[in-house]
Amino acid sequence: MTLLRHGQRGQAVRQLQQQLNLAGAELYVDGHFGDATEAAVRTYQRQTGLVPDGIAGPKTQAALANQDDPRLLRNRTLTAIAERLRVEPAALYAINEVESRGQGFLPNGKPVILFERHIMYRQLSATRPQQADPLAALHPNLINPRPGGYVGGTAEHQRLANARLLDDSCALQSTSWGAFQIMGFHWQRLGYPSVQAFATAMEESEDQQFEAFARFIETDPQLLSALQGKRWAAFARLYNGPAYARNLYDVKLARAYKRHANAENAA
Structure with a gap:
């Protein structure tokens, strides 16, 4: 499904405008995704409870087609967590736009994951050191000192299933989960009773998934302080690692925040 946002033109935008008009908007259908x-x-x-980011992605388009999924992130959750973290909702809108992978679930209903074989090796080396290298x-x-072996999408779940046969806890801890790709080995820091309970959530x-992201932020004082101060370079460095500048994460976050803050002030 095509992601539609400000500045785009074409038949997909015309169809979006027609659907919005059926939902009560009064747009001139010209195929231009402008301010209106x-x-x-x-x-x-806002009316449907989705995160009001102004981007017509798969979630918004599905809702317009009467195929809304109750598992999607709701704005009430985001705004409640913004209050809890003492940050502007616009800051979390920016992070949700830039840092998340768009959706937390695959088309088949399974959560988005990525199995990390080098983390599996590390976890096994810590818990079963005599067996890590033979395995x-x-x-x-599935188990390797080097990263790699990724297959993406639904096939990652087969990799995880195979790894769980070797060691359930280590496999779940070696997987990043959901829209914000939180690693399973953080389960204890984030306050879950077990990695299995984390994966179930x-x-x-x-x-x-957003709750796990919020816990990840609030259990790291430096990360929380950077977010509260909207110091996007510091936040991106702590969250994304040293490659943040090459990928312009700080620039993207700053631009997204400004756009969302302006929209919130105009609402």
Whole structure:
């Protein structure tokens, strides 16, 4: 499904405008995603409880087609967490736009994951040191000192399933989960009773995935301080690692925040 946002033109935008009009907007259907269309998207998102980011992605388009998914991130969750973290909602809108992978679930209903074989090797080396290398020799695509072996999408779940047969807890801890790709080995720091309980929560909804993200932020004082101060370079460095500048994460976050803050002030 095509992501539609400000500045785009074409038949997909015309169809979006027609759907928004059926939902109560009064747009001139010209195929141009301008200010009026963005405002109409935000209004529709607020009315339906979705995150009002002004971007007509798969979630908004599905809702317009009467295929809304109850597992999607709700604005009430985001605004409640913004209050809890003592940050502006616009700051979390920016992070949700830039840092998340767009959706926390795959088309088949399973959560978005990425299995990390080098983390599996590390976890096994810590808990079963005598078996880590023999198992790595037998299953190099699942246990390996080097990163790699990714297949993406639904196939990552098969990799995880195979790894769980070798060691359930280590496999779950070696997987990043949901829209914000929180690693399973953080389960204890984030306050979950077990890594299995963490994984179950990530399979439940994007609200639960965002809750894990919020716990990740609030249990790191430096990260929380950077977010509260809207110091985007510091936040991106702590969250994304040293490659943040090459990927312009700080620039993207700053631009997204400004756009969302302006829209919130105009609402």
